Amino acid sequence: MTTPSTTSSRWRALTHHHLFWPVAVLVLLLLVNVPFTPDFFSVRMADGHLYGSLVSIVLFGSPLILVAVGMTLVIATGGIDLSVGAVVAITGALACSYISDRSDQGALSGVLLAMGLGLLAAVVCGLWNGFLVARMGIQPIIATLIIMVAGRGVAQLITDGQIITVNSEPYKLIGGGYWLTLPFSIFVVAAVVAVTVALTRRTALGLLVEAVGGNAEASRLVGIRSRRIKIMVYAFCALCAGIAGLMISSNTSAADGNNAGLWIELDAILAVVIGGTSLLGGRFSVGGTVVGALVIQTLTTTIYTIGVPTQTNLVFKAAVVIVVCLLQSPKFRAKVFGARFGAGSGARGSGKQAAAPADPAAASEAAPKMEVS
Amino acid sequence: MAEPRPVLEMTGIVKEFPGVRALSDVDFRLFPGEIHALMGENGAGKSTLIKVLTGVYSLDGGTITLDGTAVRIGSPLEAQQAGISTVYQEVNLCPNLSVAENIFIGREPTRGGRIQWKRLRRRAAELVDRLGLDIDVSAPLSSYPLAVQQLVAIVRSLGTGEGAGGGEGPGTKVLILDEPTSSLDRDEVLRLFALMRRLRDEGVAILFVSHFLDQIYEVCDRMTVLRNGTLVGEHLVRDLDQVGLVQLMLGKAMGQLDELHEHQLHSGAGETLLQADGLGRTGGIAPFDLEIKKGEVIGLAGLLGSGRTELARLLFGADQPDSGKVTIGGEQVSMSAPNDAIDAGVAFCSENRKSEGLVPELTVRENIILALQASRGWTRPIPAAQRDELVAKYIKALDIRPADPEARVGRLSGGNQQKVLLARWLITSPKLLILDEPTRGIDIGAKAEIQKLVVSLSEDGMSVLYIAAELEEVLRLSHTIGVLRDRRLVARIANGPEITTSRILETIASGEHQ
Numbered sequence: 036m037t038t039p040s041t042t043s044s045r046w047r048a049l050t051h052h053h054l055f056w057p058v059a060v061l062v063l064l065l066l067v068n069v070p071f072t073p074d075f076f077s078v079r080m081a082d083g084h085l086y087g088s089l090v091s092i093v094l095f096g097s098p099l100i101l102v103a104v105g106m107t108l109v110i111a112t113g114g115i116d117l118s119v120g121a122v123v124a125i126t127g128a129l130a131c132s133y134i135s136d137r138s139d140q141g142a143l144s145g146v147l148l149a150m151g152l153g154l155l156a157a158v159v160c161g162l163w164n165g166f167l168v169a170r171m172g173i174q175p176i177i178a179t180l181i182i183m184v185a186g187r188g189v190a191q192l193i194t195d196g197q198i199i200t201v202n203s204e205p206y207k208l209i210g211g212g213y214w215l216t217l218p219f220s221i222f223v224v225a226a227v228v229a230v231t232v233a234l235t236r237r238t239a240l241g242l243l244v245e246a247v248g249g250n251a252e253a254s255r256l257v258g259i260r261s262r263r264i265k266i267m268v269y270a271f272c273a274l275c276a277g278i279a280g281l282m283i284s285s286n287t288s289a290a291d292g293n294n295a296g297l298w299i300e301l302d303a304i305l306a307v308v309i310g311g312t313s314l315l316g317g318r319f320s321v322g323g324t325v326v327g328a329l330v331i332q333t334l335t336t337t338i339y340t341i342g343v344p345t346q347t348n349l350v351f352k353a354a355v356v357i358v359v360c361l362l363q364s365p366k367f368r369a370k371v372f373g374a375r376f377g378a379g380s381g382a383r384g385s386g387k388q389a390a391a392p393a394d395p396a397a398a399s400e401a402a403p404k405m406e407v408s
Numbered sequence: 409m410a411e412p413r414p415v416l417e418m419t420g421i422v423k424e425f426p427g428v429r430a431l432s433d434v435d436f437r438l439f440p441g442e443i444h445a446l447m448g449e450n451g452a453g454k455s456t457l458i459k460v461l462t463g464v465y466s467l468d469g470g471t472i473t474l475d476g477t478a479v480r481i482g483s484p485l486e487a488q489q490a491g492i493s494t495v496y497q498e499v500n501l502c503p504n505l506s507v508a509e510n511i512f513i514g515r516e517p518t519r520g521g522r523i524q525w526k527r528l529r530r531r532a533a534e535l536v537d538r539l540g541l542d543i544d545v546s547a548p549l550s551s552y553p554l555a556v557q558q559l560v561a562i563v564r565s566l567g568t569g570e571g572a573g574g575g576e577g578p579g580t581k582v583l584i585l586d587e588p589t590s591s592l593d594r595d596e597v598l599r600l601f602a603l604m605r606r607l608r609d610e611g612v613a614i615l616f617v618s619h620f621l622d623q624i625y626e627v628c629d630r631m632t633v634l635r636n637g638t639l640v641g642e643h644l645v646r647d648l649d650q651v652g653l654v655q656l657m658l659g660k661a662m663g664q665l666d667e668l669h670e671h672q673l674h675s676g677a678g679e680t681l682l683q684a685d686g687l688g689r690t691g692g693i694a695p696f697d698l699e700i701k702k703g704e705v706i707g708l709a710g711l712l713g714s715g716r717t718e719l720a721r722l723l724f725g726a727d728q729p730d731s732g733k734v735t736i737g738g739e740q741v742s743m744s745a746p747n748d749a750i751d752a753g754v755a756f757c758s759e760n761r762k763s764e765g766l767v768p769e770l771t772v773r774e775n776i777i778l779a780l781q782a783s784r785g786w787t788r789p790i791p792a793a794q795r796d797e798l799v800a801k802y803i804k805a806l807d808i809r810p811a812d813p814e815a816r817v818g819r820l821s822g823g824n825q826q827k828v829l830l831a832r833w834l835i836t837s838p839k840l841l842i843l844d845e846p847t848r849g850i851d852i853g854a855k856a857e858i859q860k861l862v863v864s865l866s867e868d869g870m871s872v873l874y875i876a877a878e879l880e881e882v883l884r885l886s887h888t889i890g891v892l893r894d895r896r897l898v899a900r901i902a903n904g905p906e907i908t909t910s911r912i913l914e915t916i917a918s919g920e921h922q
Binding site for chain 2: 237240242245246249250252254255257258259260264317318
């Protein structure tokens with residue numbers, strides 16, 4: 036009788052996959068909604084657009100996914116980027132104030148220029164962060180704290196402390212428009228995730244990032260130009276935050292220097308951790324991060340659908356996050372569920388497993404999931 | 409002269425770790441008012457003995473007698489309370505606090521739960537004065553150089569006998585100094601020695617560990633030699649010369665160990681590959697000249713801490729030299745970072761496989777291709793087919809087990825990890841391969857394989873700089889032997905039938921040029 040053993044070994048392989056627990060939590064959270072909203076999983080067509088809770092989760096989660104994907108690479112080098120929220124605000128402020136100054140706000144060229152300007156500012160912020168961390172040797176948490184604090188000031192300076200509203204059809208598309216029946220944001224996110232996976236796994240960038248994060252001294256002695264790599268990931272992270280900034284301001288057709296992207300850095304870090312990338316650096320998983328971001332967005336949606344009172348929102352969120360983090364801990368799993376999930380998967384926790392995140396297929400599998408799930 | 413009663417006696421000490429007997433039946437005694445050296449090569453059991461004495465490890469057998477009464481030392485705190493104080497190689501103090509605070513940290517004089525700052529400073533000043541040190545106790549520790557910090561650490565350890573309430577306790581009877589001089593310069597060493605002599609004259613028994621033979625002969629009265637966890641002997645320093653000591657430490661009588669080595673020498677006298685002129689680094693190694701020929705194997709011999717690793721690191725740009733220059737293949741190389749050396753064809757396998765070599769959570773394959781990939785840059789990944797073929801080839805050639813490129817390297821045995829590191833550099837086809845203790849901590853079979861590999865690489869024209877603790881190993885493989893002593897390259901000896909380990913030992917012990 037070989038069947039039971041193969042089944043159990045398949046089950047084993049499945050539970051030991053690096054995406055198993057994040058996906059399990061996501062599915063669980065989605066199911067929790069069903070008793071409260073029986074048509075939670077239904078997607079209907081209206082005006083040539085797809086509507087439904089699942090579509091909304093991906094749509095509203097898009098900025099977080101973008102920021103978290105950039106954050107993943109920074110964290111993989113052993114760093115952290117607290118400035119992404121401020122970069123979101125700066126990018127949105129720059130783009131909107133440029134558009135609002137034009138006589139024809141709907142002109143495509145003006146909108147493209149505005150977006151380019153915003154993203155350029157974002158990349159400059161990232162290069163500054165990278166310079167401080169890699170060249171000046173400042174601890175990442177301090178180096179990025181500078182723009183986290185000062186960047187909001189810059190954003191308010193750009194908008195004169197006002198909320199700038201724009202009325203531009205082309206600009207509305209990126210965060211609030213539809214294409215092929217789906218929100219346009221979803222395509223942007225899919226493209227960024229695909230580019231990130233290609234950039235890290237089709238080139239050697241992912242390997243070198245993991246080496247730098249996994250053992251900095253060994254990487255130096257092996258001749259990896261780790262400064263260059265660090266500057267690149269901070270710039271890339273800021274670029275992702277910039278795109279998220281465009282998306283958020285486009286969605287509301289307004290730039291709010293004060294509140295756009297507020298605390299998004301913390302949600303992004305959380306998404307990375309839920310996705311199974313260690314804050315100590317080393318192995319990273321872009322696919323895991325996408326799932327992690329979806330978990331956080333689903334949680335936010337769930338809080339509304341099951342009607343948790345507003346004032347206990349944060350407490351509820353915190354409680355769920357604690358449970359998710361405990362589930363991620365091999366030690367905890369070994370204690371609670373016994374050896375089946377725990378002992379063997381200790382490997383997962385300490386190693387973030389060889390086969391798993393290194394495989395680009397695994398990561399890109401997660402990307403389409405955004406549309407389906 | 410009637411010997412006084414020892415203040416400390418350790419008898420029949422046994423300490424076992426899984427699979428290893430670190431100390432077997434070791435006797436050790438320490439008299440009041442003496443400076444006693446504990447000697448032995450790496451792994452001889454020195455630090456295990458100290459850790460047993462200071463309560464870090466528990467005893468597996470034997471007894472410890474302090475002042476004539478048997479004691480059980482269960483923890484470092486109990487050791488301190490019994491009057492045994494230790495100062496380690498790295499200064500374990502808080503640089504941001506004042507000298508006085510550091511001296512009394514954790515046992516500040518208090519009244520009613522509040523620290524009596526005035527009293528603390530006064531007591532600290534008294535202690536420092538009594539020892540003849542000129543230190544302002546209210547200045548932050550970081551304002552003093554490392555040597556003074558070391559002295560403060562000693563002062564602190566002397567104060568440990570005093571009770572928290574300020575009452576006088578038993579005071580320090582035994583002071584253990586574990587490699588206190590390794591990062592001090594000559595003047596600083598003299599200052600430390602002055603303090604040690606003063607304490608000795610006050611009746612403190614000092615246990616001194618140092619890899620510098622000259623320092624042992626300068627300051628110590630008596631020494632105990634360990635080898636492979638057993639006691640080799642206890643001698644008055646004046647009764648045992650340096651050659652005799654080195655023999656005891658390495659366990660070879662000079663006459664006995666000839667003729668074992670077979671030379672696979674061939675006249676590899678190619679053209680010059682690398683030329684170092686006056687290359688040196690303060691605190692690392694004194695300026696040296698070294699020529700490495702194509703296909704030549706240069707072995708470095710010397711005791712631990714003699715500067716072998718420091719020399720190798722300079723040739724790789726792992727540390728930046730502050731004097732001299734390096735020419736490789738006729739062109740001067742700046743050596744400001746490992747990249748410069750790697751680009752010039754130098755490869756370096758560190759003796760610290762874990763901290764400086766492997767990325768433990770990456771796979772065997774990823775670790776192997778890391779150096780090659782780093783030199784290609786991130787934009788040009790090695791094509792998967794070529795990569796897998798290279799990795800498979802080296803896994804097979806070096807017999808890496810398990811032969812699974814997907815295995816996490818952190819889980820491999822020491823010998824296989826070493827082979828992964830070798831493979832990493834071999835696929836870059838270097839001109840000079842620097843191997844720092846490549847056979848340390850690996851089993852005998854893997855050892856032999858690595859040595860054979862060195863010979864065949866050299867025959868193919870690769871130059872190798874080979875560092876090993878075992879002289880036979882160095883002698884068997886090298887065309888030329890560089891002898892180091894006290895961070896100085898003291899001799900270069902062309903290997904030949906007449907060169908024996910005893911000859912090398914003599915050079916290490918005497919430190920004289922040929």
